[in-house]
Amino acid sequence: xxxxxxxxxxxxxxxxxxxxxxxxxxxxxxxxxxxxxxxxxxxxxxxxxxxxxxxxxxxxxxxxxxxxxxxxxxxxxxxxxxxxxxxxxxxxxxxxxxxxxxxxxxxxxxxxxxxxxxxxxxxxxxxxxxxxxxxxxxxxxxxxxxxxxxxxxxxxxxxxxxxxxxxxxxxxxxxxxxxxxxxxxxxxxxxxxxxxxxxxxxxxxxxxxxxxxxxxxxxxxxxxxxxxxxxxxxxxxxxxxxxxxxxxxxxxxxxxxxxxxxxxxxxxxxxxxxxxxxxxxxxxxxxxxxxxxxxxxxxxxxxxxxxxxxxxxxxxxxxxxxxxxxxxxxxxxxxxxxxxxxxxxxxxxxxxxxxxxxxxxxxxxxxxxxxxxxxxxxxxxxx
Numbered sequence: 056x057x058x059x060x061x062x063x064x065x066x067x068x069x070x071x072x073x074x075x076x077x078x079x080x081x082x083x084x085x086x087x088x089x090x091x092x093x094x095x096x097x098x099x100x101x102x103x104x105x106x107x108x109x110x111x112x113x114x115x116x117x118x119x120x121x122x123x124x125x126x127x128x129x130x131x132x133x134x135x136x137x138x139x140x141x142x143x144x145x146x147x148x149x150x151x152x153x154x155x156x157x158x159x160x161x162x163x164x165x166x167x168x169x170x171x172x173x174x175x176x177x178x179x180x181x182x183x184x185x186x187x188x189x190x191x192x193x194x195x196x197x198x199x200x201x202x203x204x205x206x207x208x209x210x211x212x213x214x215x216x217x218x219x220x221x222x223x224x225x226x227x228x229x230x231x232x233x234x235x236x237x238x239x240x241x242x243x244x245x246x247x248x249x250x251x252x253x254x255x256x257x258x259x260x261x262x263x264x265x266x267x268x269x270x271x272x273x274x275x276x277x278x279x280x281x282x283x284x285x286x287x288x289x290x291x292x293x294x295x296x297x298x299x300x301x302x303x304x305x306x307x308x309x310x311x312x313x314x315x316x317x318x319x320x321x322x323x324x325x326x327x328x329x330x331x332x333x334x335x336x337x338x339x340x341x342x343x344x345x346x347x348x349x350x351x352x353x354x355x356x357x358x359x360x361x362x363x364x365x366x367x368x369x370x371x372x373x374x375x376x377x378x379x380x381x382x383x384x385x386x387x388x389x390x391x392x393x394x395x396x397x398x399x400x401x402x403x404x405x406x407x408x409x410x411x412x413x414x415x416x417x418x419x420x421x422x423x424x425x426x427x428x429x430x431x432x433x434x435x436x437x438x
Contacts (some may be wrong), residue, residue, distance in 0.1 A: 103173040104400040105311075107133035107155070107165060107195070109186055111141055113268040114155055114200075115177045118368060119390055120149060125393035127367050128400035132170045146174035162186070166193035173399060175227075176200060177343035179204040179271040180279045191220040196403050198225045198396070202423070203416025205279025210420050214413040225399045225409035230289065231296060232398060235371035238384060239353070239362050243297055247375065249357030254297060254337040256290035256351035257281075258366070262317050262343035273317055281311070281321030283426060286349075287341030288419055289366045291426075294329055294337040294350045295418075302422060304330040304437055307430040317343065327426045330435075 106129050108115055129231035136142040142156045157165060165171050174190035175198045176183055183199045184305040190197045197217060203226050204210045207336045217224035243251055264273040264283075271277040278284055295301065308329035311318035324342040331337070342348075350363035358377035364370060368391075373384040395411075400408045422438060429436040 059292055075079065076327050080237065081110040102404070103128055103130040104403060105130055105132035105170045106173045106175055106396065106400075107135060107157075107171045108177060109135040109162070109173050109190075110177040111136040111138070111145060112177065116145060119175065119177065119396075122146065122390050122392035123149070125390045126397050126400075128397045129173070129393075130405065131170065132164065132189030133157065135159065135174075147171050163189055165190070165195060166428045171195060172403065173198060175396075178285060179277040181205050181277050181412050184213055187213040187224065188216040191216045191222050191224075194220065194222070196399065198227055198399055199293075199416070200227050201292075201416060201419070202279065203413065203420055205284070205420075207417065207421055207424060210413065210417040214417065217413065223399065223409060224402055224413040225395075225402070225430040226411050226413060227395060228292060228411040228415065229391045230293065230364050230366050231411055232394040233366075233371070234389045235362055235373050235384075236293075236296075236365065238373060239351075239360060239365075239388055240296055240299075242360060242375065243353055243355070244299065246355075248353060248360050248377070251298065251333075251335050251353060251355050253354040254294055254335065254351065255339065256293050256337070256365070257340045257348050258286040258289050258350075259342040259348035260286055260347045261320075264317055264321075270389075273319075273321055275320040278321060279298075279326075279357070280427070281318065281323060282341040282343040283325045283327075283423055284320065285341075285343075287325055287327075287339070287426075288423065289349065290339035290341060290351070291327075291329075291420055291422055294339060297351070297353055298331050298333070298337075300331040300333060300335070301418070302329040302438055303332055304435050305422065305425045305429050307426045308428075309430040312344070325426065325430070327429070 058240045086361060108120060111134060121130060131149055131151060134142045134146055134151055135157045137159055143153065146153055146156055155168065155170065173196045176186045177200050180202055184204050187197050187199055204213060214224060262272060263269045264335060272285055305327060307325060309322050309325050311323040323344050326340045329337040349366045351365045353360045361371055375382045375384060399409055425436045425438050
């Protein structure tokens with residue numbers, strides 16, 4: 056089923072780049088000059104940066120690695136895993152040279168590999184900082200999964216390490232590269248639903264520690280927290296990019312079933328509210344106690360917008376409700392993973408700041424810490 060979805064996504068992903076030049080007033084171009092310029096353009100268009108994937112869990116193997124064939128500026132060239140057998144199998148399936156397989160002990164040797172330009176860290180939250188610092192010291196650009204880290208201090212260490220090394224750092228906020236989310240941002244900014252008044256966002260999934268991909272999520276030291284750190288960050292980040300504002304006040308409540316061993320260390324459900332400078336309010340939630348919820352709604356003076364699901368991998372549904380009725384927006388699905396990967400490669404090639412740099416990840420971690428603080432104190436916290 057996953058493979059079928061991946062193939063469908065590949066067929067539908069269209070991200071064509073257009074290039075133009077103002078030619079008026081330029082001196083005539085000779086055939087030789089035109090040929091040279093065309094050759095240079097072709098070389099740039101064909102260039103792909105080499106990526107190393109650190110961590111070969113379910114997300115990496117079922118979503119990220121299968122997305123590289125969709126990439127225009129990026130290619131998979133190296134793997135880092137604690138399982139040599141698994142790494143060799145994946146390398147063979149994806150055309151990765153066996154000499155470009157690393158483990159966590161010899162990871163620093165990647166500095167001697169000119170094929171690797173970027174390192175993508177897909178590890179438990181508490182490990183992001185260590186491998187970002189090691190990768191930057193090895194002279195590689197970095198993409199880290201979210202949440203960026205488990206503390207504000209660790210986020211700052213990651214940013215400082217990459218700045219010191221002169222390397223780009225980007226946080227993998229895939230939804231900010233996904234077509235339906237981008238359309239939602241555009242519609243709100245254009246005033247399609249009038250003046251924005253109120254937002255809601257909810258994310259829920261069942262925590263299953265018996266499964267390898269969830270075992271670390273029940274460990275507070277590894278995860279940094281429970282549902283808020285894992286999926287609540289989608290609700291939080293969405294409120295920020297939909298309003299184009301930063302919250303000034305946060306309130307929250309947390310509940311965990313005391314009889315459920317899954318929540319011995321991490322929280323089950325978090326409800327939190329955000330107040331923005333414009334007066335817009337947001338009501339959000341995250342939970343490990345129920346399944347299949349990932350949506351947001353925006354309410355304005357002229358109507359509302361609902362994206363449900365909003366943060367799925369391959370399927371989204373966007374509805375606009377105005378006075379004259381409800382309309383389902385027809386947008387082509389795109390491979391958000393390939394889009395974010397190529398975005399960082401483009402930023403490296405053109406020396407631009409990524410759309411979601413380390414500072415974006417730092418802000419979310421600061422706000423999540425404020426959410427925990429507000430819940431603990433039982434009163435709003437100014438941020």
